[in-house]
Amino acid sequence: xxxxxxxxxxxxxxxxxxxxxxxxxxxxxxxxxxxxxxxxxxxxxxxxxxxxxxxxxxxxxxxxxxxxxxxxxxxxxxxxxxxxxxxxxxxxxxxxxxxxxxxxxxxxxxxxxxxxxxxxxxxxxxxxxxxxxxxxxxxxxxxxxxxxxxxxxxxxxxxxxxxxxxxxxxxxxxxxxxxxxxxxxxxxxxxxxxxxxxxxxxxxxxxxxxxxxxxxxxxxxxxxxxxxxxxxxxxxxxxxxxxxxxxxxxxxxxxxxxxxxxxxxxxxxx
Amino acid sequence: xxxxxxxxxxxxxxxxxxxxxxxxxxxxxxxxxxxxxxxxxxxxxxxxxxxxxxxxxxxxxxxxxxxxxxxxxxxxxxxxxxxxxxxxxxxxxxxxxxxxxxxxxxxxxxxxxxxxxxxxxxxxxxxxxxxxxxxxxxxxxxxxxxxxxxxxxxxxxxxxxxxxxxxxxxxxxxxxxxxxxxxxxxxxxxxxxxxxxxxxxxxxxxxxxxxxxxxxxxxxxxxxxxxxxxxxxxxxxxxxxxxxxxxxxxx
Numbered sequence: 001x002x003x004x005x006x007x008x009x010x011x012x013x014x015x016x017x018x019x020x021x022x023x024x025x026x027x028x029x030x031x032x033x034x035x036x037x038x039x040x041x042x043x044x045x046x047x048x049x050x051x052x053x054x055x056x057x058x059x060x061x062x063x064x065x066x067x068x069x070x071x072x073x074x075x076x077x078x079x080x081x082x083x084x085x086x087x088x089x090x091x092x093x094x095x096x097x098x099x100x101x102x103x104x105x106x107x108x109x110x111x112x113x114x115x116x117x118x119x120x121x122x123x124x125x126x127x128x129x130x131x132x133x134x135x136x137x138x139x140x141x142x143x144x145x146x147x148x149x150x151x152x153x154x155x156x157x158x159x160x161x162x163x164x165x166x167x168x169x170x171x172x173x174x175x176x177x178x179x180x181x182x183x184x185x186x187x188x189x190x191x192x193x194x195x196x197x198x199x200x201x202x203x204x205x206x207x208x209x210x211x212x213x214x215x216x217x218x219x220x221x222x223x224x225x226x227x228x229x230x231x232x233x234x235x236x237x238x239x240x241x242x243x244x245x246x247x248x249x250x251x252x253x254x255x256x257x258x259x260x261x262x263x264x265x266x267x268x269x270x
Numbered sequence: 271x272x273x274x275x276x277x278x279x280x281x282x283x284x285x286x287x288x289x290x291x292x293x294x295x296x297x298x299x300x301x302x303x304x305x306x307x308x309x310x311x312x313x314x315x316x317x318x319x320x321x322x323x324x325x326x327x328x329x330x331x332x333x334x335x336x337x338x339x340x341x342x343x344x345x346x347x348x349x350x351x352x353x354x355x356x357x358x359x360x361x362x363x364x365x366x367x368x369x370x371x372x373x374x375x376x377x378x379x380x381x382x383x384x385x386x387x388x389x390x391x392x393x394x395x396x397x398x399x400x401x402x403x404x405x406x407x408x409x410x411x412x413x414x415x416x417x418x419x420x421x422x423x424x425x426x427x428x429x430x431x432x433x434x435x436x437x438x439x440x441x442x443x444x445x446x447x448x449x450x451x452x453x454x455x456x457x458x459x460x461x462x463x464x465x466x467x468x469x470x471x472x473x474x475x476x477x478x479x480x481x482x483x484x485x486x487x488x489x490x491x492x493x494x495x496x497x498x499x500x501x502x503x504x505x506x507x508x509x510x511x512x513x514x515x516x517x518x519x520x521x
Binding site: 032036038154155157158160161162165166167168169170171212215216217218221 | 346352367405
């Protein structure tokens with residue numbers, strides 16, 4: 001037990017703990033929206049497209065997260081535009097942005113001279129190496145997400161539930177769709193350092209699926225998803241530290257096991 | 271008397287392909303219009319235009335001044351099959367969404383809550399207020415969406431095929447309810463079920479590429495023919511029915 005307590009005296013662990021808190025809240029809230037709205041596949045497209053920005057940043061020598069933000073938001077708006085305006089089928093638009101972003105990333109990384117040391121931590125995440133400035137950005141993201149979802153809670157919920165009704169009632173539905181999808185893009189990118197591009201989708205869907213077992217109320221879903229995400233992330237963090245295995249993958253593994261156990265619990269005890 | 275809604279030479283369509291040609295229709299207070307016609311004939315397209323979801327290719331829709339989106343919107347009950355039954359939302363919130371555009375200046379949260387509660391009681395579904403939308407039967411769903419449509423106390427109520435997925439028992443109840451509501455609201459009811467609605471509606475609009483208005487609730491052979499399939503009404507005992515003369519065609 002004292003091992004656990006001792007861990008908190010290390011600066012790297014304090015940062016990892018804060019990253020777990022921030023990632024759980026933003027992914028819990030935004031993920032609930034994604035799952036309810038059935039836009040998991042769009043979110044996957046946005047995530048993978050952001051790899052193009054990371055590659056570009058390696059090549060040009062600027063902060064990879066900045067590159068990722070530009071590509072993620074670009075893909076988010078691009079998918080919406082392709083689908084709504086250019087009338088490309090939605091799943092096809094997603095696939096185009098998804099693979100094009102990855103392809104660009106691979107080309108850029110290949111063109112980058114020398115070894116690219118951090119590439120793996122962007123692909124698979126490493127919560128133990130999160131920096132102070134990244135933590136600040138995650139904190140700001142949390143403030144924005146919480147504010148946006150508290151102020152517009154009902155409008156977001158009603159648009160997600162019945163877009164046509166909201167449109168008929170005169171809500172600015174398209175504006176809200178662009179804003180929320182931008183927020184999805186930002187959430188994805190700023191949490192990449194925790195579990196990586198390949199695995200971020202799981203933080204946006206598994207805790208939500210677990211929470212959905214116990215509540216069908218959207219407000220409770222937001223809160224419970226964040227709680228489950230936090231439990232899974234923290235447990236994964238401890239396990240990965242003590243067993244000395246990659247943190248991102250361990251967090252996902254823990255989340256899936258937790259979901260399985262909760263599902264079984266519901267089967268037999270509820 | 272000024273009509274609540276006046277549709278004038280309205281042509282509607284998608285991708286420059288017209289679905290409805292030069293439609294004219296006036297909806298007055300306490301009207302109860304049944305809109306019938308075959309699938310693909312333009313019923314839903316017409317609804318979308320009236321709800322402001324589809325811009326006209328030509329012609330216009332004029333609303334009476336007291337009908338506007340902020341204060342007195344049009345009540346709308348969509349086809350239940352378009353609803354995502356797995357969406358994490360409670361009955362209360364679905365009904366509450368009927369006040370989506372009401373500003374806090376006009377009505378407080380507490381007042382909206384009270385109205386929602388009253389409507390739930392009135393429709394006999396107060397006991398399921400905290401249930402998820404996916405746990406409801408077809409009849410309960412329909413009541414929930416009717417509550418949502420009524421929350422803003424609209425002057426005009428539009429219902430899109432409210433009789434799908436509903437058991438016969440509730441169907442009768444629903445139409446009785448509509449009859450009551452009709453005392454103070456105009457109702458536009460879209461249905462593919464010719465037989466059932468005709469006994470409740472006051473007038474009929476037959477939509478199939480064009481719109482033919484019948485200022486009485488009588489089904490003609492022609493209307494039945496527009497379904498492009500032989501129709502036979504089967505029932506026990508006697509049903510009152512009338513067969514009328516053909517539409518008079520333009521051109």
